[in-house]
Amino acid sequence: xxxxxxxxxxxxxxxxxxxxxxxxxxxxxxxxxxxxxxxxxxxxxxxxxxxxxxxxxxxxxxxxxxxxxxxxxxxxxxxxxxxxxxxxxxxxxxxxxxxxxxxxxxxxxxxxxxxxxxxxxxxxxxxxxxxxxxxxxxxxxxxxxxxxxxxxxxxxxxxxxxxxxxxxxxxxxxxxxxxxxxxxxxxxxxxxxxxxxxxxxxxxxxxxxxxxxxxxxxxxxxxxxxxxxxxxxxxxxxxxxxxxxxxxxxxxxxxxxxxxxxxxxxxxxxxxxxxxxxxxxxxxxxxxxxxxxxxxxxxxxxxxxxxxxxxxxxxxxxxxxxxxxxxxxxxxxxxxxxxxxxxxxxxxxxxxxxxxxxxxxxxxxxxxxxxxxxxxxxxxxxxxxxxxxxxxxxxxxxxxxxxxxxx
Numbered sequence: 193x194x195x196x197x198x199x200x201x202x203x204x205x206x207x208x209x210x211x212x213x214x215x216x217x218x219x220x221x222x223x224x225x226x227x228x229x230x231x232x233x234x235x236x237x238x239x240x241x242x243x244x245x246x247x248x249x250x251x252x253x254x255x256x257x258x259x260x261x262x263x264x265x266x267x268x269x270x271x272x273x274x275x276x277x278x279x280x281x282x283x284x285x286x287x288x289x290x291x292x293x294x295x296x297x298x299x300x301x302x303x304x305x306x307x308x309x310x311x312x313x314x315x316x317x318x319x320x321x322x323x324x325x326x327x328x329x330x331x332x333x334x335x336x337x338x339x340x341x342x343x344x345x346x347x348x349x350x351x352x353x354x355x356x357x358x359x360x361x362x363x364x365x366x367x368x369x370x371x372x373x374x375x376x377x378x379x380x381x382x383x384x385x386x387x388x389x390x391x392x393x394x395x396x397x398x399x400x401x402x403x404x405x406x407x408x409x410x411x412x413x414x415x416x417x418x419x420x421x422x423x424x425x426x427x428x429x430x431x432x433x434x435x436x437x438x439x440x441x442x443x444x445x446x447x448x449x450x451x452x453x454x455x456x457x458x459x460x461x462x463x464x465x466x467x468x469x470x471x472x473x474x475x476x477x478x479x480x481x482x483x484x485x486x487x488x489x490x491x492x493x494x495x496x497x498x499x500x501x502x503x504x505x506x507x508x509x510x511x512x513x514x515x516x517x518x519x520x521x522x523x524x525x526x527x528x529x530x531x532x533x534x535x536x537x538x539x540x541x542x543x544x545x546x547x548x549x550x551x552x553x554x555x556x557x558x559x560x561x562x563x564x565x566x567x568x569x570x571x572x573x574x575x576x577x578x579x580x581x582x583x584x585x586x587x588x589x590x591x592x593x594x595x596x597x598x599x
Contacts, residue, residue: 203319208237208251221308234258248275264297273326275299275318354437365430372423379416454491457481463498470506480518484526488597493569500562501530501589508534524595531588537581
């Protein structure tokens with residue numbers, strides 16, 4: 193192993209070389225500015241990466257038993273914030289290079305023979321790009337921590353409020369049901385009195401007329417008809433409050449801030465119930481649920497994702513429209529599709545919507561963190577989230593999650 197370092201520099205670079213064509217000129221140029229490591233073999237490079245913080249890897253494509261591209265595939269998976277520059281020859285198929293760039297396997301490439309100043313400029317640009325990415329990751333992580341702490345606080349608040357509301361609400365609900373039964377019996381009794389008065393010959397007409405006028409004065413027929421429906425609506429209202437409290441508790445899931453087995457449909461339904469005021473009377477919600485197994489996940493965090501996407505969908509539909517939520521199983525994963533018939537995402541913006549602070553909403557209407565946080569949450573679950581949108585026709589988000597985390 194040949195590792196040489198200049199400990200003065202702020203950034204560290206690993207040069208991975210072909211022993212037959214070493215990068216001596218590049219090494220002597222870089223060591224003036226950076227902390228430099230050198231590796232002559234593929235596995236030696238991986239060993240250096242495992243034991244040191246490396247900001248940038250510059251690798252020859254022609255290594256010993258593997259290629260530089262093979263090395264960068266490993267680096268992309270294990271060290272996503274490390275920059276990757278490939279040195280190759282003009283004979284290298286351009287299709288492979290383009291594919292590696294598109295997939296993020298490499299950040300940049302240089303053909304031999306190269307100019308050290310050219311590579312220096314590329315290294316500077318890639319380091320800046322990865323520094324920006326690190327800052328965004330830090331901001332996103334801090335935002336997620338803030339959201340998690342908010343969620344925990346909301347969960348505690350909901351639990352306390354739910355306890356305070358549930359007890360009197362239980363009395364109200366029970367009393368309303370008893371009241372409905374009592375009113376029914378009283379009305380039945382009044383009907384019997386009415387029948388006796390109208391059929392009893394010993395009661396004179398003047399008395400009967402007084403009784404009839406008294407009923408008209410209080411609009412008895414209307415009251416007798418309305419009182420039952422009023423009690424029924426009050427019972428429905430109390431049950432609605434109970435459901436809202438249950439859904440708030442389910443959404444915040446204070447008892448489930450860690451990974452556990454959970455029902456995805458339950459989380460989506462509770463989120464929809466909380467958002468009812470956002471879509472009632474103007475947006476039709478269509479559920480096309482498949483037969484999903486419970487999955488290993490953090491339910492409270494996934495509920496945040498559903499909330500962010502559904503709120504955006506509601507806001508994208510200006511007047512009336514439809515939101516379709518479909519779920520299905522695909523081998524060892526589940527798929528969740530949330531499709532809206534809204535305005536769609538403007539052209540050129542689709543690739544940016546998961547970036548921190550990017551928003552198409554007016555100033556003051558959005559932070560631009562909702563979807564970036566959602567992206568981070570799905571990535572934490574070893575899943576993927578994609579978006580397809582057609583301006584003027586709508587948007588669909590596709591979430592893919594493993595049934596068992598790590599599977």
